[in-house]
Amino acid sequence: MNKTVEVHTSVSELVQRALELILSKVETAIKERGQFTIALSGGSTPKPLYEAMAMQELPWDKIHVFWGDERYVPPDHPDSNELMARRAWLDQVAIPAANIHAIPTLSADPEVDAAKYNQHLQTFFNSVSGEFPALDVVLLGMGDDAHTASLFPHTEALNVCDRLITVGNKGDSLRITFTYPLINAARSVIFMVAGANKRPALAQIFAPVADDFAYPSRLIKPQGELYWLLDTAAGLELKS
Numbered sequence: 001m002n003k004t005v006e007v008h009t010s011v012s013e014l015v016q017r018a019l020e021l022i023l024s025k026v027e028t029a030i031k032e033r034g035q036f037t038i039a040l041s042g043g044s045t046p047k048p049l050y051e052a053m054a055m056q057e058l059p060w061d062k063i064h065v066f067w068g069d070e071r072y073v074p075p076d077h078p079d080s081n082e083l084m085a086r087r088a089w090l091d092q093v094a095i096p097a098a099n100i101h102a103i104p105t106l107s108a109d110p111e112v113d114a115a116k117y118n119q120h121l122q123t124f125f126n127s128v129s130g131e132f133p134a135l136d137v138v139l140l141g142m143g144d145d146a147h148t149a150s151l152f153p154h155t156e157a158l159n160v161c162d163r164l165i166t167v168g169n170k171g172d173s174l175r176i177t178f179t180y181p182l183i184n185a186a187r188s189v190i191f192m193v194a195g196a197n198k199r200p201a202l203a204q205i206f207a208p209v210a211d212d213f214a215y216p217s218r219l220i221k222p223q224g225e226l227y228w229l230l231d232t233a234a235g236l237e238l239k240s
């Protein structure tokens with residue numbers, strides 16, 4: 001793992017840096033492998049990044065978009081991560097519909113939809129059970145409880161290591177999420193974290209010893225690169 005921690009003076013600078021990083025990964029991936037794969041996150045911090053992506057001239061037919069997690073709501077629900085990314089970015093560009101790999105949420109059984117998305121990823125990446133394919137970029141946010149994707153503190157999803165996708169939960173509300181080994185298989189993981197409310201969680205995540213199950217973002221140790229892009233409010237007290 002190659003870890004980089006950057007503290008940016010404003011959220012717009014943080015977003016600009018995430019954009020630069022992603023554009024450089026798009027270029028490399030397409031040059032080396034003919035396509036670029038990215039998993040998106042929800043939350044408010046990446047929205048301006050998605051709006052900036054919508055302004056780019058890119059070979060959209062070679063770009064495949066997945067989601068690292070989704071609330072278990074229909075795709076037109078205001079809480080849907082897919083809806084947010086479609087409105088801010090994907091609806092604005094000429095990306096083929098087949099390149100948008102949204103998490104299914106309509107079967108009335110999250111286990112069934114999690115299994116479907118697991119199969120969809122295995123088919124797309126031509127991987128078998130037990131293998132964890134490498135996405136080019138997994139974009140992550142982090143909550144002030146140190147959750148990332150829908151890997152919430154002290155939940156069952158944190159124990160799931162034998163598949164790509166599982167059901168997560170925030171209390172009673174169900175989610176579908178990448179498992180942490182799938183996130184860790186990525187070539188690059190980029191956290192975008194803003195706001196002073198994230199400071200206590202970050203202190204635990206960067207501590208040499210702490211409980212991974214209480215602070216799930218500690219489980220993210222990708223094979224490839226790990227970027228923590230923070231704004232000053234979040235990163236103020238952090239020693240990298």
Ligand SMILES: O=C(O)[C@H](O)[C@@H](O)[C@H](O)[C@H](O)COP(=O)(O)O
Binds near residue numbers: 140
């Ligand atoms: O589904 C959720 O509970 C949120 O989307 C969550 O995972 C979010 O990514 C983080 O809480 C960071 O959110 P902000 O970017 O808004 O700080």
